[in-house]
Amino acid sequence: MIQGIPLEHFLIVSTIMFFIGVCGFIIRRNLITMLMAIELILNSVNINFVVFNRYLYPDQLQGQFFSLFVVGIAAAEASVAIALIINIYRNMKNIEVENVNEMKY
Amino acid sequence: MNVLMFYLFSGIILIFSLLSITTRRILRAAVYLLFVLVATSGLYFMLKYQFMAAVQLTLYAGGIVVLIIFSILLTHHITHRFKHPNLTKLLMGIGATTVGIGLVITTILSHSFKAGTAPELPVDMTVIGNQLLSTGKNGYILPFELISILLLAAMIAAIVIAKKENNKNSEI
Numbered sequence: 001m002i003q004g005i006p007l008e009h010f011l012i013v014s015t016i017m018f019f020i021g022v023c024g025f026i027i028r029r030n031l032i033t034m035l036m037a038i039e040l041i042l043n044s045v046n047i048n049f050v051v052f053n054r055y056l057y058p059d060q061l062q063g064q065f066f067s068l069f070v071v072g073i074a075a076a077e078a079s080v081a082i083a084l085i086i087n088i089y090r091n092m093k094n095i096e097v098e099n100v101n102e103m104k105y
Numbered sequence: 106m107n108v109l110m111f112y113l114f115s116g117i118i119l120i121f122s123l124l125s126i127t128t129r130r131i132l133r134a135a136v137y138l139l140f141v142l143v144a145t146s147g148l149y150f151m152l153k154y155q156f157m158a159a160v161q162l163t164l165y166a167g168g169i170v171v172l173i174i175f176s177i178l179l180t181h182h183i184t185h186r187f188k189h190p191n192l193t194k195l196l197m198g199i200g201a202t203t204v205g206i207g208l209v210i211t212t213i214l215s216h217s218f219k220a221g222t223a224p225e226l227p228v229d230m231t232v233i234g235n236q237l238l239s240t241g242k243n244g245y246i247l248p249f250e251l252i253s254i255l256l257l258a259a260m261i262a263a264i265v266i267a268k269k270e271n272n273k274n275s276e277i
Contacts, residue, residue, distance in 0.1 A: 005107065005108055007218050007220070008213055008214060008218075012210055012213065013115040013118060015206060015209045015210055016206060017122050017141075019202045019205045020122045020123055020202070022202060022205065024126030024198075027190045028190070029190065030187065032176060032180070032181075033126070033131060036126075036134060036135065036138050039169065040126075040138070040141065043145055046145070050148075050149060050154055050157060051152065054152045054153070054154070055221065056218060056219070056220065056221045057221050057223070058221050058223055058225040059225070061226065061232070061236055064154055064156075064157050064233075065236070065237065066248075067157060068157065069252050071160055071164050072252045072255075072256060074165070075168060076258075076260075077259075078169045079263045080259050082173070082176045083262070083263040083267035086180065086267055087266055087267060089180045
């Protein structure tokens with residue numbers, strides 16, 4: 001546990017970061033920037049896991065392991081999403097969400 | 106000192122995540138995201154989870170950001186600027202964000218967390234390796250195996266999706 005910093009301050013930082021990610025997901029219209037907003041959301045959730053682990057259950061490691069798994073899932077998701085984005089770009093020359101509205105080749 | 110570092114890291118996280126969703130140049134957005142991820146790994150170092158911080162640095166800051174920057178360079182012109190988002194969408198986003206932040210922060214502050222009193226477990230590589238692959242108490246082998254299957258599936262899927270279509274004439 002860290003002296004002088006209450007648990008709530010970590011939670012407030014990660015909450016604000018989470019909702020900045022949600023806001024970015026709503027206002028951005030480009031596939032890659034939406035992917036970056038998702039990375040922000042996953043990252044804030046990781047901070048929550050690790051902080052709860054350190055402050056509330058310092059004798060166990062659940063939070064650390066599950067944030068490790070979340071990082072792995074984020075990596076898999078980013079690789080598949082970027083493969084899809086590059087394929088969409090190859091077919092439509094464009095990755096704005098408004099223009100990608102047909103599912104046929 | 107600790108407190109100062111914490112507020113420095115949280116300031117970096119908040120400012121650069123806000124910049125990363127509002128800047129009009131996409132490459133700058135990726136670089137701001139990199140700053141956010143590095144500051145997050147600084148928070149993990151403060152909490153004394155060195156392994157988690159190293160994973161964050163190598164996988165997120167080293168892997169995913171480089172992947173994103175490559176895909177930006179493949180799909181965008183370097184001087185491309187975004188249009189401003191239209192007003193209704195902007196208002197909707199800001200409204201949802203402020204309502205959500207207010208709701209969650211009031212909930213957090215009204216709840217009293219009971220700090221754990223158990224002695225701290227030293228997090229070294231032996232403990233992590235043993236717990237990650239043990240089947241007994243405090244063992245995490247089932248999620249570990251699930252993640253490995255998921256990673257294999259994602260790798261195959263990324264290759265299959267991104268590979269070029271074969272010409273029908275060139276087959277056989």
